[in-house]
Amino acid sequence: MKKKNFSLILGVFFVAIVIFLFLLSFVYLPYSVDQMDTKNRFSPPSSSHLLGTDQFGRDIFSRILVSTRSALAVSTSSVLMGTVFGLLLGALAALSPHFIESILMRFVDAMMAFPGILSAMVLSAVLGKGVMNASIAIAFFMVPVFARLSYSMILESKKKEYIKAAKSYGASTPRLFIFHMLPEMFTRLITQLSSSIGAAILTESSLSFLGLGIQPPGASLGLMLSEAKGYILIQPYQALWPGVVLSIAVLGFSLLGDGINEIIKGEPDYE
Amino acid sequence: MILEAKNITKEYKVRGRKEPFVALNNVSFSLGEGEVLGIVGESGSGKTTLSEIAGGLRKPTRGSVLFQGKDISEMKKDEWREYRKSVQFIFQSPKESMNPYYTIRSILSEPLTINFPSMSKSEKEDRIKDMLVRVGMDPETTLSFRPSHFSGGQMQRIAIARALLLEPKVIVCDECTSALDVSLEAQIINLLSSLKKETGVSMVFISHDISLVRYISDRIMVMKDGVVVEEGETESVMSEPKHEYTKTLIETSFL
Numbered sequence: 001m002k003k004k005n006f007s008l009i010l011g012v013f014f015v016a017i018v019i020f021l022f023l024l025s026f027v028y029l030p031y032s033v034d035q036m037d038t039k040n041r042f043s044p045p046s047s048s049h050l051l052g053t054d055q056f057g058r059d060i061f062s063r064i065l066v067s068t069r070s071a072l073a074v075s076t077s078s079v080l081m082g083t084v085f086g087l088l089l090g091a092l093a094a095l096s097p098h099f100i101e102s103i104l105m106r107f108v109d110a111m112m113a114f115p116g117i118l119s120a121m122v123l124s125a126v127l128g129k130g131v132m133n134a135s136i137a138i139a140f141f142m143v144p145v146f147a148r149l150s151y152s153m154i155l156e157s158k159k160k161e162y163i164k165a166a167k168s169y170g171a172s173t174p175r176l177f178i179f180h181m182l183p184e185m186f187t188r189l190i191t192q193l194s195s196s197i198g199a200a201i202l203t204e205s206s207l208s209f210l211g212l213g214i215q216p217p218g219a220s221l222g223l224m225l226s227e228a229k230g231y232i233l234i235q236p237y238q239a240l241w242p243g244v245v246l247s248i249a250v251l252g253f254s255l256l257g258d259g260i261n262e263i264i265k266g267e268p269d270y271e
Numbered sequence: 272m273i274l275e276a277k278n279i280t281k282e283y284k285v286r287g288r289k290e291p292f293v294a295l296n297n298v299s300f301s302l303g304e305g306e307v308l309g310i311v312g313e314s315g316s317g318k319t320t321l322s323e324i325a326g327g328l329r330k331p332t333r334g335s336v337l338f339q340g341k342d343i344s345e346m347k348k349d350e351w352r353e354y355r356k357s358v359q360f361i362f363q364s365p366k367e368s369m370n371p372y373y374t375i376r377s378i379l380s381e382p383l384t385i386n387f388p389s390m391s392k393s394e395k396e397d398r399i400k401d402m403l404v405r406v407g408m409d410p411e412t413t414l415s416f417r418p419s420h421f422s423g424g425q426m427q428r429i430a431i432a433r434a435l436l437l438e439p440k441v442i443v444c445d446e447c448t449s450a451l452d453v454s455l456e457a458q459i460i461n462l463l464s465s466l467k468k469e470t471g472v473s474m475v476f477i478s479h480d481i482s483l484v485r486y487i488s489d490r491i492m493v494m495k496d497g498v499v500v501e502e503g504e505t506e507s508v509m510s511e512p513k514h515e516y517t518k519t520l521i522e523t524s525f526l
Binding site for chain 2: 161162165166168169170172175179183184
């Protein structure tokens with residue numbers, strides 16, 4: 001009997017919710033993110049404000065919808081940047097002569113040893129605040145993860161007999177990498193990509209929470225949580241909703257990664 | 272002489288030890304045109320390393336490899352390409368020597384694409400089909416499948432087709448039958464010797480099994496622990512082995 005892949009089912013479900021909110025923000029946005037309704041501050045959920053309002057009377061539901069935009073934009077762009085540069089760095093290290101390999105990989109180790117959120121904070125403090133810089137800062141600590149992963153995968157596939165065979169009929173190193181190593185790496189990169197998006201969403205929120213990411217009056221889950229913490233006793237909803245959406249997003253992408261990983265592991269060997 | 276190895280030594284650094292591990296110690300051989308040289312030895316004797324150095328897949332620590340009298344380490348780019356094309360390998364495990372992600376059609380056309388960039392698609396297809404027929408495979412039921420579709424014996428035929436596609440002057444068979452069962456082993460050996468007769472290709476035939484090597488080789492070289500212990504015409508080595516190790520190999524192979 002086949003075991004059900006709960007991680008995948010749950011992951012797809014959660015990710016679908018986040019993507020639904022993201023798409024909804026373009027077609028249906030009840031209020032603008034900075035539209036204040038000062039008469040209705042801290043209002044509980046009602047028909048006019050689906051999830052209530054915050055300390056300025058801004059609609060929480062609308063702000064959450066817009067937050068998913070920045071969460072997805074920052075996380076996917078940073079993870080993609082991290083993947084591309086990490087892949088190139090890892091490939092360069094694995095396919096270079098030994099001393100270049102050592103230099104590059106010690107560099108990657110050093111990057112990895114640095115706590116991710118700390119380096120992201122330093123970078124966004126240096127680069128300045130904003131969406132673009134937050135993406136770059138997060139990408140910076142995604143690079144070593146992907147570099148290590150692709151490095152180890154290439155070292156593994158370098159030993160394969162079909163790589164030796166391709167060399168023997170004259171395939172160049174770039175050709176080996178593109179046609180014979182990448183296809184095999186693809187599935188595992190996708191797994192890592194999905195889990196990393198979860199981590200990136202969390203980092204983006206942390207940066208915004210600390211005031212280094214998305215700036216007010218813009219909307220970000222982290223920023224909303226940060227603002228809500230001062231009013232947690234007056235208006236607990238205000239912290240609840242962004243917290244729930246953030247959890248769903250992070251959990252969703254991580255579970256999706258696990259789920260895909262399970263599928264790959266379950267694949268029969270080429271026998 | 273088409274391929275010569277002169278005083279090849281290969282050392283590997285061992286972590287935490289000053290003395291390197293010597294995989295090959297001052298080994299030489301020469302391969303004449305149309306000749307089959309059998310290299311016999313137990314695993315770890317350095318026969319695979321030697322073949323990979325002779326085939327240009329690894330660099331020796333000391334010593335040189337000569338292809339048609341020219342040192343391969345001093346070759347210019349186009350000379351190297353010619354050499355690369357002229358020495359082809361057939362590896363031990365047919366399944367692992369082909370990328371599982373591609374169909375046989377793309378696996379077989381890759382060597383042609385690399386070495387004859389101007390060759391047209393239909394010409395490649397014709398050459399591949401022709402070659403598959405020569406190794407006893409039906410192109411119609413072969414080309415659009417992936418390696419996992421085939422049995423070990425079929426895969427080794429396809430591997431032989433791939434090696435022959437570039438019309439090499441030397442083929443290196445590294446334990447190319449050891450993953451197959453005995454009846455298939457005989458088929459592949461027969462195929463290789465008939466292809467050898469047709470094309471006049473030289474061969475380096477590597478195996479741990481001396482009784483197999485004698486069928487196909489003109490000369491035999493016996494290796495142990497990175498050195499050549501005995502070398503000579505197949506018949507004389509088989510009938511009057513001089514070295515103790517060769518005697519043991521011959522005795523055990525007929526058990």
